[in-house]
Amino acid sequence: MKFFNVKTVEETFQLIKEYYSPIQEWKMVPLEEAVQHILAKDIHATENVPGFRRSAVDGYAVLAADTFGASENLPAYLNVTGEVKMGEQPSKPLFSGEAMYVPTGGMIPEHSNAVVMIEHCEDLDGLLNLYKHVMPGENVIEADEDLRQGSLLLKKGTLLRAQELGALASQGIVEVPVVRKPIIAYLSTGNEVKALETKELLPGQVRDMNGMTIGALVKEWGYEFKYGGIVNDDFDDLKRKMQQMLAEADCLFISGGSSVGVMDYSSDVLNSLGKPGVFVHGISIKPGKPTIMASAEGKPVIALPGHPASAMVIFHVFAKKILNQLQGYEGLDSPFTFAKTTRNIPSAAGRTDYVRTRLFQEGEQWLAEPIFGKSGLISTLVNSDGLIEIPARSEGVQKGELVTVKLFL
Ligand SMILES: Nc1nc2c(c(=O)[nH]1)N[C@H]1C(S)=C(S)[C@@H](COP(=O)(O)OP(=O)(O)OC[C@H]3O[C@@H](n4cnc5c(N)ncnc54)[C@H](O)[C@@H]3O)O[C@H]1N2
Numbered sequence: 276m277k278f279f280n281v282k283t284v285e286e287t288f289q290l291i292k293e294y295y296s297p298i299q300e301w302k303m304v305p306l307e308e309a310v311q312h313i314l315a316k317d318i319h320a321t322e323n324v325p326g327f328r329r330s331a332v333d334g335y336a337v338l339a340a341d342t343f344g345a346s347e348n349l350p351a352y353l354n355v356t357g358e359v360k361m362g363e364q365p366s367k368p369l370f371s372g373e374a375m376y377v378p379t380g381g382m383i384p385e386h387s388n389a390v391v392m393i394e395h396c397e398d399l400d401g402l403l404n405l406y407k408h409v410m411p412g413e414n415v416i417e418a419d420e421d422l423r424q425g426s427l428l429l430k431k432g433t434l435l436r437a438q439e440l441g442a443l444a445s446q447g448i449v450e451v452p453v454v455r456k457p458i459i460a461y462l463s464t465g466n467e468v469k470a471l472e473t474k475e476l477l478p479g480q481v482r483d484m485n486g487m488t489i490g491a492l493v494k495e496w497g498y499e500f501k502y503g504g505i506v507n508d509d510f511d512d513l514k515r516k517m518q519q520m521l522a523e524a525d526c527l528f529i530s531g532g533s534s535v536g537v538m539d540y541s542s543d544v545l546n547s548l549g550k551p552g553v554f555v556h557g558i559s560i561k562p563g564k565p566t567i568m569a570s571a572e573g574k575p576v577i578a579l580p581g582h583p584a585s586a587m588v589i590f591h592v593f594a595k596k597i598l599n600q601l602q603g604y605e606g607l608d609s610p611f612t613f614a615k616t617t618r619n620i621p622s623a624a625g626r627t628d629y630v631r632t633r634l635f636q637e638g639e640q641w642l643a644e645p646i647f648g649k650s651g652l653i654s655t656l657v658n659s660d661g662l663i664e665i666p667a668r669s670e671g672v673q674k675g676e677l678v679t680v681k682l683f684l
């Protein structure tokens with residue numbers, strides 16, 4: 276068997292969109308549990324925020340026209356007619372020739388249209404000496420300046436982060452409709468792979484690292500993880516176990532058996548789970564070329580390469596995209612930064628490389644030190660802060676060039 280028709284990373288991203296459809300189920304969740312969920316419906320603002328005209332500074336509410344021409348040498352003089360208390364309505368309106376003290380966030384009196392900062396004036400027994408003029412609107416937050424009643428507050432498909440939840444809280448919204456989060460099932464395969472509790476390994480055996488790295492990433496990203504254990508290299512056992520796991524989850528990842536060895540059944544098993552079956556077998560990526568992607572009656576089933584670094588890198592690059600697609604989310608999928616590489620990195624044109632890297636700061640510059648090493652070595656990841664992305668069009672980068680780094684955070 277050969278890797279037929281290897282796909283580029285970009286083609287694979289596109290195929291993920293074509294083969295996997297968003298989950299249609301949604302549910303109401305309390306706001307405090309909604310973080311990192313995807314909004315299932317548009318939400319309109321029901322109230323203006325802040326809802327009243329408020330001061331952005333500690334100072335004196337005035338009519339801007341009363342301050343025109345005021346300077347250090349030629350102050351303007353206004354009568355202080357009172358003080359606004361926080362959380363309360365001003366006791367009276369403000370007229371020309373008057374000023375009223377207002378704290379930051381306090382409601383400004385009717386007719387006033389600007390606030391002079393306290394450091395630019397002096398209250399001398401009720402006569403305010405004003406050393407600076409203000410323009411209409413200066414230091415004032417309008418009643419609907421933050422959020423306007425009736426306007427679209429958040430669009431369906433928005434990722435709910437702290438700031439979106441803050442905006443919803445401002446409206447007194449206590450629960451939101453969110454897309455049900457996908458459940459991720461996972462299986463390790465391979466006769467040589469043993470449970471992590473195994474006290475003593477026999478020669479040729481390894482403990483299940485991929486079950487741990489993939490599970491930890493899934494939990495770190497805030498999804499439910501169903502670990503199905505380890506399956507021997509047996510077609511029927513693997514198929515039975517995969518069917519069982521798939522029935523309980525929205526997508527299934529397995530590791531091992533993605534390559535072309537005689538014991539590598541994964542592609543055949545994936546095809547046997549349902550239509551349309553395998554649509555990617557081999558990606559033009561390093562590491563992780565032997566990755567397989569399939570759709571079993573619409574559910575993603577992915578075989579990650581067995582090598583621990585490859586499995587984790589491939590999961591990082593593609594799983595977020597898949598989970599986002601299942602939730603109808605089209606935004607950014609992982610944090611990244613730019614840094615200067617400390618070494619030349621060779622790469623083949625037409626292939627996307629993800630080079631493990633350590634990040635460190637020198638003066639004001641962030642530097643990326645590539646960590647070269649075989650994809651079977653977990654230690655290369657332990658020493659890494661992220662992955663340098665070398666796009667397919669590039670034939671490598673020179674020492675000192677700026678590179679994009681996807682962060683492990
Ligand atoms: N003739 C070729 N051989 C290989 C090719 C190739 O193109 N031609 N590709 C290589 C690449 S690249 C990779 S990556 C691996 C992928 O192999 P498989 O996905 O079939 O994975 P396995 O053979 O089952 O395992 C590879 C390696 O990883 C260890 N492993 C597997 N699962 C786990 C686990 N859960 N925890 C820890 N370690 C695990 C396994 O023991 C093997 O050492 O194929 C190359 N071969």
Ligand code: MOO
Pocket residue numbers: 560561562563564565580582585650651
């Ligand atoms: O490309 Mo394989 O995934 O590393 O050794």
